[in-house]
Amino acid sequence: MSSLPGVRNTSYVAAMSSVARFTEGTEAGRRVLRFEGDLTLSRLGVLPAKLDRLKGSGFLIDLSQVGRMDTIGAWIVHRTVRDRGGEVAGASPGIARLLSRIGEVDEPVKVRPDPPSPFVRVLGQLGEATIEAGRTFTGLVAFLGGMLIAISRLIREPRRFRINAVVQRFEVVGVHAFAIIGLMSFLVGIVIAQQGAVQLRQFGAEVFTVNLIGRSSIKELGLLMTAIMVAGRSGSSFAAQLGSMKLAEEVDAMRTIGVSPMEALVLPRVLATVMMMPLLGFYAALVSVVGGAVFCWVGLDIPPVTFVQRIREVVPITDLWQLLIKAPFFGLIIAMAGCFQGMQVESSAEEVGLRTTTAVVQGIFLVIVLDAFFAVFFTEVGWL
Amino acid sequence: MNDDQPIISVRGLKNSFGDQPVHEGLDLDVRRGEIIGVVGGSGTGKSVLMRSIIGLQQPDEGEIHVFGQPMLTADDKCLQSVRKRWGIMFQGAALFSTLTVAENVQVPLREFYPRLSEKLLNEIAAFKIVMVGLPTNAGPKYPAELSGGMKKRAGISRALAMDPELLFLDEPTAGLDPIGAAAFDELIVELRDQLGLTVFIITHDLDTLYTICDRVAVLADRKVIAVGTIPELMALDHPWIQEYFRGPRGRAAEEAVEAAEAEAHPAPDAKSGNGKA
Numbered sequence: 001m002s003s004l005p006g007v008r009n010t011s012y013v014a015a016m017s018s019v020a021r022f023t024e025g026t027e028a029g030r031r032v033l034r035f036e037g038d039l040t041l042s043r044l045g046v047l048p049a050k051l052d053r054l055k056g057s058g059f060l061i062d063l064s065q066v067g068r069m070d071t072i073g074a075w076i077v078h079r080t081v082r083d084r085g086g087e088v089a090g091a092s093p094g095i096a097r098l099l100s101r102i103g104e105v106d107e108p109v110k111v112r113p114d115p116p117s118p119f120v121r122v123l124g125q126l127g128e129a130t131i132e133a134g135r136t137f138t139g140l141v142a143f144l145g146g147m148l149i150a151i152s153r154l155i156r157e158p159r160r161f162r163i164n165a166v167v168q169r170f171e172v173v174g175v176h177a178f179a180i181i182g183l184m185s186f187l188v189g190i191v192i193a194q195q196g197a198v199q200l201r202q203f204g205a206e207v208f209t210v211n212l213i214g215r216s217s218i219k220e221l222g223l224l225m226t227a228i229m230v231a232g233r234s235g236s237s238f239a240a241q242l243g244s245m246k247l248a249e250e251v252d253a254m255r256t257i258g259v260s261p262m263e264a265l266v267l268p269r270v271l272a273t274v275m276m277m278p279l280l281g282f283y284a285a286l287v288s289v290v291g292g293a294v295f296c297w298v299g300l301d302i303p304p305v306t307f308v309q310r311i312r313e314v315v316p317i318t319d320l321w322q323l324l325i326k327a328p329f330f331g332l333i334i335a336m337a338g339c340f341q342g343m344q345v346e347s348s349a350e351e352v353g354l355r356t357t358t359a360v361v362q363g364i365f366l367v368i369v370l371d372a373f374f375a376v377f378f379t380e381v382g383w384l
Numbered sequence: 385m386n387d388d389q390p391i392i393s394v395r396g397l398k399n400s401f402g403d404q405p406v407h408e409g410l411d412l413d414v415r416r417g418e419i420i421g422v423v424g425g426s427g428t429g430k431s432v433l434m435r436s437i438i439g440l441q442q443p444d445e446g447e448i449h450v451f452g453q454p455m456l457t458a459d460d461k462c463l464q465s466v467r468k469r470w471g472i473m474f475q476g477a478a479l480f481s482t483l484t485v486a487e488n489v490q491v492p493l494r495e496f497y498p499r500l501s502e503k504l505l506n507e508i509a510a511f512k513i514v515m516v517g518l519p520t521n522a523g524p525k526y527p528a529e530l531s532g533g534m535k536k537r538a539g540i541s542r543a544l545a546m547d548p549e550l551l552f553l554d555e556p557t558a559g560l561d562p563i564g565a566a567a568f569d570e571l572i573v574e575l576r577d578q579l580g581l582t583v584f585i586i587t588h589d590l591d592t593l594y595t596i597c598d599r600v601a602v603l604a605d606r607k608v609i610a611v612g613t614i615p616e617l618m619a620l621d622h623p624w625i626q627e628y629f630r631g632p633r634g635r636a637a638e639e640a641v642e643a644a645e646a647e648a649h650p651a652p653d654a655k656s657g658n659g660k661a
Contacts, residue, residue, distance in 0.1 A: 040547065041493075041497065041546055041547055042468065046499075048500070048501065048504050049501065052501075070547035070579070071511070071512075071515070071547050071579065072508055072547060075507060075508060075511055076504075079507065097578070098578065101515075101578055102511060105511045105514040105515045106511060106514075107510070107511075107514050107520045108510065108520060109486060109509070109510035109511075109513050109514065109520045109522075109523035110486070110521075110523050110524040111484065111486035111487060111490075111506050111509055111510075111523055111524060112484055112486070112487070112524050113484070113524040113525075114524075347528070348481075348528060350481060
């Protein structure tokens, strides 16, 4: 250390001199703790830990050598006096004031709420989840009811129908989704064709790849993938839009002016989604078939003309009817879940995020549940 | 750094959003130990000024010194050492919503002094919470469970966690009822007197300006047009200042202060016993 330049040495000493420390001794039969330096947060260092290790009680605490003191330094002195008994001596008026002030604010405060026992917590979560599920279900049904009432009023007073709002949503929900849904469906078509071909080749039934592409795309996958994409794009944005409007009290303002939020906000979105879903679903199915056709042409040497001919032979028209029947219902569910969750927002911006997530999860989940029901139903009526 | 040097010094500050200038050639000095209020009409860039000083907004031009450190050119280590010495309360309190009030208070302590024991951290959080006038049961509560006034107190409690020398308050009394606002004003003066703070307040509250601010800086025409005590400002004949302090609200606040002073000091001689010379 002697190689250090002198200047640095002195500054080191100067810095050391204000570091808080204490000495312990016995003076006139009494144990004395003498604090020195600055009793401030940045100068405390290991002093609190050292003080904790010190045994004994009934100290005379000498503060006459203390430079500056902040509330944390004062707290440490106060705590020592409180827990170990003793008295303070040699405090300057400022330090004495600070100490007495700190004494006044010494009250027990918990840092975290008491955790409940794990058993109670799990039970509580289970119960809350059940109640929440029930509330969401009844809420959704009530929301559907409210929407039907709004629709019936619109039928009686068609003038109130907001055609502009609906058309605007057509654009956002439908037209703007074209590119991404098209690309997705095209790739899905290729993947089905490629994966299917690999499996079917083992049986020498490569040519049935066309059946696989045609039927799965048109009957199920085209629409299902579209529903997932629309839930992610539009369901979430409905929830976020309505949620933030709810937060900003826009919805309340509407009500007081006499505009029904159901008519002005919810119906245009739901109607637009219901009407766009069949179009988007049909388009997705078509592009998916095209994707499959491209793979068949390139990968399996099935020329497009043959492909189209095979498709017309193997895909019954009922597959298309199924798609077109299911699509509006999927759209209804997705838009309703989005709007419903958005309208549930009450307090915070954080809730908007949570509700948006819930809207997407709920939308996709309900679509798949409904799809299962439809599958059983169509099989029963003979649309295999 | 000696005591006469301003604790905050802003020179030639220029800020603009797009081609819309907010500040141009703005100068401001804040002295050690004072409570300075910053006022100005909506859109005069009061918050932008504060954000520039605390380094959240990069100005186009100008120099900003805090504790004598150049804020715009200082390296990260230097900035950290400045951040240790100030506390900031944002308008909405900006409490971390996933932490309890007590944990919020501990955040700066944990960040800068990781060696503090858990026990000491909890004790510090406890007395800081009581010190700003929060009830003891507020410690384990989450910010969402607090009222607006309590959130502000919790915010100031976090700002004070490290015993800063400099405290920034952005509209501390906005959204509080008059009783809560008056209590908050009292709290700020009390903390200043006890801890020797320098306080930088952005406010619209005329009562706050009259009762606690030592000096007031007026922002208009993209710069600080005047700094001084309220009587000094009222002597100027700038139209905005006149309208601000002479308007019905300004007069009401002035009268309230005069009435309170008359009550506290019935005779003019008694004022000399006030101790604040």
